[in-house]
Amino acid sequence: MSKTIVARITVVAEDETASDAAAQKLLHELRELDDVVSVTQDRSPGAPEGSRGGELIAVGTLIMSLAAQPEVITTVLSYLADWRRRRGRGQVEFRTRNAELILTNASDAQADKLIEAFIEEVSNPEP
Numbered sequence: 001m002s003k004t005i006v007a008r009i010t011v012v013a014e015d016e017t018a019s020d021a022a023a024q025k026l027l028h029e030l031r032e033l034d035d036v037v038s039v040t041q042d043r044s045p046g047a048p049e050g051s052r053g054g055e056l057i058a059v060g061t062l063i064m065s066l067a068a069q070p071e072v073i074t075t076v077l078s079y080l081a082d083w084r085r086r087r088g089r090g091q092v093e094f095r096t097r098n099a100e101l102i103l104t105n106a107s108d109a110q111a112d113k114l115i116e117a118f119i120e121e122v123s124n125p126e127p
Contacts, residue, residue: 101118
């Protein structure tokens with residue numbers, strides 16, 4: 001199996017309910033992409049002190065594993081940029097261990113440049 005990376009994707013909308021609903025829609029769409037190994041809702045291992053639940057859900061946040069190849073990451077990021085544009089509002093944050101990309105209302109050309117710079121950063125990390 002090829003090397004994979006893990007990324008955290010956060011959908012930021014008007015409020016927590018809207019963020020969670022948007023993230024659920026995105027979750028189902030991302031599961032259809034060929035190069036996505038897995039994508040799940042982020043579930044933190046514990047709850048804040050004083051709460052009753054044993055499992056805390058990070059609202060609007062997904063965890064994704066995907067092939068660690070520049071062309072695969074580019075495809076996923078382009079999809080996320082297009083998805084955000086189709087929604088017409090909010091932002092999508094894509095974070096790996098060493099880098100992050102926040103997509104807001106960038107034009108197609110701007111998003112392409114941001115994605116290209118992100119791919120360069122993750123493909124050629126500084127020592």
